[in-house]
Amino acid sequence: MSKSVTQSRPDVSDTPLRIEGLTKRFGGITAVDGASFEVERGTLTGLIGPNGAGKSTTFNLITGMLSPDAGTITFDGDDITGDEPYDIANRGLVRTFQIARELGEMTVLENMMLAPKGQRGEHLWRSVLPGVRGSVRRQEAELLDRVWETLEFFDIEHLAEEYAGNLSGGQRKLLEMARALLTDPDMLLLDEPFAGVNPTLENRLLEHIHDLRDQGYTFLLVEHDMDLIMNNCRHVIVMHQGRILTEGTPAEIKSNEEVIEAYLGGDV
Amino acid sequence: MSDAATTVRRLWAQDAVKIAALLLIIYGAYLVSGLVLGYSVRGQLNSLASLTFYIGVFATLALALNLHWGYTGLFNIGVVGFMAVGIYVMAFVSKPLYGSGGAAQVGGLGLPIPVGILAGMIAAAVFGLVVALPALRLRADYLAIVTIAMSEIVRFAFLSSTFQRFQFPHTLAGDTTRVGFGGGSGLILDFPDPLLAFIDAIGLSGAYDGLVGLVGGVVPNNPEPIVHSLVYGVVLLGIVAAYFWLLKRTGESPFGRVLKAIREDEDVARALGKNTDRFKIVSFMLGCALMGLAGILWLMGQGAVTPNFFRPRLTFFVWIALIVGGAGSNTGSVMGGAVFAAVLYQGPLYFQNVVTAVFQPGEAPSSFGPAISPLLSSFDPVPFLLYTLDSVRQLQLVIMGVALVWLMHNRPEGMLGHRKETAAAIPLARSSGATAPSGETDSEPTPRGDGDGTGGGGDE
Numbered sequence: 001m002s003k004s005v006t007q008s009r010p011d012v013s014d015t016p017l018r019i020e021g022l023t024k025r026f027g028g029i030t031a032v033d034g035a036s037f038e039v040e041r042g043t044l045t046g047l048i049g050p051n052g053a054g055k056s057t058t059f060n061l062i063t064g065m066l067s068p069d070a071g072t073i074t075f076d077g078d079d080i081t082g083d084e085p086y087d088i089a090n091r092g093l094v095r096t097f098q099i100a101r102e103l104g105e106m107t108v109l110e111n112m113m114l115a116p117k118g119q120r121g122e123h124l125w126r127s128v129l130p131g132v133r134g135s136v137r138r139q140e141a142e143l144l145d146r147v148w149e150t151l152e153f154f155d156i157e158h159l160a161e162e163y164a165g166n167l168s169g170g171q172r173k174l175l176e177m178a179r180a181l182l183t184d185p186d187m188l189l190l191d192e193p194f195a196g197v198n199p200t201l202e203n204r205l206l207e208h209i210h211d212l213r214d215q216g217y218t219f220l221l222v223e224h225d226m227d228l229i230m231n232n233c234r235h236v237i238v239m240h241q242g243r244i245l246t247e248g249t250p251a252e253i254k255s256n257e258e259v260i261e262a263y264l265g266g267d268v
Numbered sequence: 269m270s271d272a273a274t275t276v277r278r279l280w281a282q283d284a285v286k287i288a289a290l291l292l293i294i295y296g297a298y299l300v301s302g303l304v305l306g307y308s309v310r311g312q313l314n315s316l317a318s319l320t321f322y323i324g325v326f327a328t329l330a331l332a333l334n335l336h337w338g339y340t341g342l343f344n345i346g347v348v349g350f351m352a353v354g355i356y357v358m359a360f361v362s363k364p365l366y367g368s369g370g371a372a373q374v375g376g377l378g379l380p381i382p383v384g385i386l387a388g389m390i391a392a393a394v395f396g397l398v399v400a401l402p403a404l405r406l407r408a409d410y411l412a413i414v415t416i417a418m419s420e421i422v423r424f425a426f427l428s429s430t431f432q433r434f435q436f437p438h439t440l441a442g443d444t445t446r447v448g449f450g451g452g453s454g455l456i457l458d459f460p461d462p463l464l465a466f467i468d469a470i471g472l473s474g475a476y477d478g479l480v481g482l483v484g485g486v487v488p489n490n491p492e493p494i495v496h497s498l499v500y501g502v503v504l505l506g507i508v509a510a511y512f513w514l515l516k517r518t519g520e521s522p523f524g525r526v527l528k529a530i531r532e533d534e535d536v537a538r539a540l541g542k543n544t545d546r547f548k549i550v551s552f553m554l555g556c557a558l559m560g561l562a563g564i565l566w567l568m569g570q571g572a573v574t575p576n577f578f579r580p581r582l583t584f585f586v587w588i589a590l591i592v593g594g595a596g597s598n599t600g601s602v603m604g605g606a607v608f609a610a611v612l613y614q615g616p617l618y619f620q621n622v623v624t625a626v627f628q629p630g631e632a633p634s635s636f637g638p639a640i641s642p643l644l645s646s647f648d649p650v651p652f653l654l655y656t657l658d659s660v661r662q663l664q665l666v667i668m669g670v671a672l673v674w675l676m677h678n679r680p681e682g683m684l685g686h687r688k689e690t691a692a693a694i695p696l697a698r699s700s701g702a703t704a705p706s707g708e709t710d711s712e713p714t715p716r717g718d719g720d721g722t723g724g725g726g727d728e
Contacts, residue, residue: 065535084543086538086542086543086544089538094540095539101535103533104532105528106525107688107696110691110696113692114525114526114529121521122542123523124518124523127517127521127522127523127693128514128517128521136522141694148698179540180540183541
């Protein structure tokens with residue numbers, strides 16, 4: 001699973017994701033106000049900020065679920081501003097959701113089998129016509145192997161036959177990340193992947209993320225837990241009231257007066 | 269691997285058994301009530317034929333609607349509109365040219381019936397596309413409003429005198445012929461009998477004549493119409509099996525998996541790189557084509573078609589059938605169609621006939637006053653019960669409503685309960701075949717075996 005990803009990664013630049021002057025208004029509220037930042041390849045970058053800082057809106061803008069009012073988003077050298085979410089996902093920039101959005105009435109296996117790109121059987125005629133369906137089934141068998149490998153990697157293979165809706169909050173988070181990985185992403189945007197996850201599971205998830213980062217994946221992580229960000233990210237971006245307040249290493253962030261004020265509610 | 273294969277096969281066998289058992293019970297009940305009613309053999313055969321007909325049409329419609337609602341979550345409450353487009357376009361294409369004899373006020377293009385059926389299905393699909401393009405990007409409830417409005421627009425369009433008759437070119441040279449949709453007085457379907465043409469085309473007219481002779485031994489007087497409607501019923505059940513096969517393959521595939529994901533949470537499907545608009549449109553058009561075909565099959569043997577046949581309540585009949593069976597399950601759709609046809613659609617009238625035959629009550633009161641006054645004045649419930657029994661036709665909708673309310677409260681997931689029809693082209697169980705995927709697919713007969721199984725189950 002990991003090897004093919006590292007090999008297929010195009011060597012475009014060291015900053016796959018570049019945001020410039022991103023702005024989004026909802027009525028009179030400017031949720032994101034001219035945010036600019038970059039994410040370095042093969043790193044785990046943290047995006048933090050108090051509630052309402054515009055983190056989730058930024059995610060929605062990057063992944064095409066919202067269109068920005070101004071600004072550009074560049075991924076692997078291509079302008080993806082305002083592209084359709086499925087286009088962006090197919091380029092290798094894949095997100096998870098703040099509240100895990102499992103497909104409840106589908107089993108864990110179905111959830112996982114959905115994710116891979118380029119499935120031949122997604123064209124109706126190939127799935128239905130006798131004769132060509134064989135090729136669909138062969139591909140399904142290959143995908144199934146990958147799915148089981150990934151389930152094992154995340155230690156949720158015992159839940160494979162379960163309906164996703166029956167999973168616990170933490171298990172859903174695992175499922176979502178596993179599902180996102182199966183799309184062969186280059187970069188993952190994780191929106192609070194640890195919310196509602198117990199400490200044991202949280203540590204395991206973090207281990208997985210570090211493993212994957214070592215394999216060459218790039219992560220942008222939204223998280224509330226400062227300690228977690230400080231201990232795990234090499235680079236941290238702080239958002240406040242829609243703007244980028246500051247960025248730097250965890251040590252720099254920790255000692256930044258503005259950040260402390262934003263978090264302790266100076267002018268909020 | 270063979271373990272998984274046998275498990276799947278056994279599971280499937282159960283589904284086929286379920287459908288077959290249900291049909292046996294229904295037919296048994298109808299035969300018994302026929303005996304009670306003292307039906308002749310002719311009456312029995314006629315009642316079985318019409319029962320089979322309604323099971324066939326409601327099962328096909330429920331299957332098509334299941335693709336929309338059960339699989340994709342598309343809230344289509346304009347089913348009749350697509351049926352109407354199907355049969356009207358089919359009639360338009362296949363009716364003989366005007367002036368070639370016969371009493372029809374307007375003609376058609378005089379093309380063969382299969383061409384007409386194909387044209388009707390394509391027209392229904394294209395019409396579905398026209399409806400879907402603006403509506404599918406909106407929320408589910410807007411699609412519902414658009415579809416039901418559209419089905420009424422279709423009905424009024426066919427009622428309108430504008431389309432009653434008009435000239436239409438039918439040759440490359442540009443000669444026109446008088447065609448039309450007949451307006452409110454309806455359209456005579458004066459093409460050759462489709463069933464006989466079909467039997468002739470597959471070279472079984474000898475067997476058909478033999479069957480007529482055979483039935484003639486039991487029903488001496490004019491056996492042909494009985495055989496005709498029985499054979500038509502069997503053909504319909506074959507078509508139910510074909511729908512089932514097609515939709516099972518559609519559902520058990522990566523395509524069906526994306527449909528299911530759209531039903532569950534479209535944003536997730538989009539975030540995983542699926543162009544959900546394409547999937548929704550394909551699914552919607554396929555379902556509409558199947559509804560168009562169901563409309564054709566329902567009406568092409570009826571001799572005539574009028575726009576007011578396509579009132580919205582027919583759409584809701586199909587919805588009830590789907591809910592009875594359980595949305596999301598193809599097996600459930602077939603069973604729901606059968607139960608709806610036998611119990612809720614044909615059942616009340618049968619019940620009325622049986623009760624009347626068994627108890628031989630007197631005349632029912634002619635209006636509500638005489639029915640209720642003995643109950644109030646002398647606590648005599650008989651006239652009221654008789655009146656109720658006599659009004660069963662009118663009460664049918666009430667009975668359906670009560671059944672629907674009860675189902676939504678007590679069994680919203682349908683008669684089969686929660687169904688697990690996995691959306692994948694192969695069994696997803698972890699298997700030793702993981703090491704040899706190609707060998708696995710060759711030895712795995714699941715999907716095709718399923719189709720055959722249905723045929724066996726449906727044709728009983």
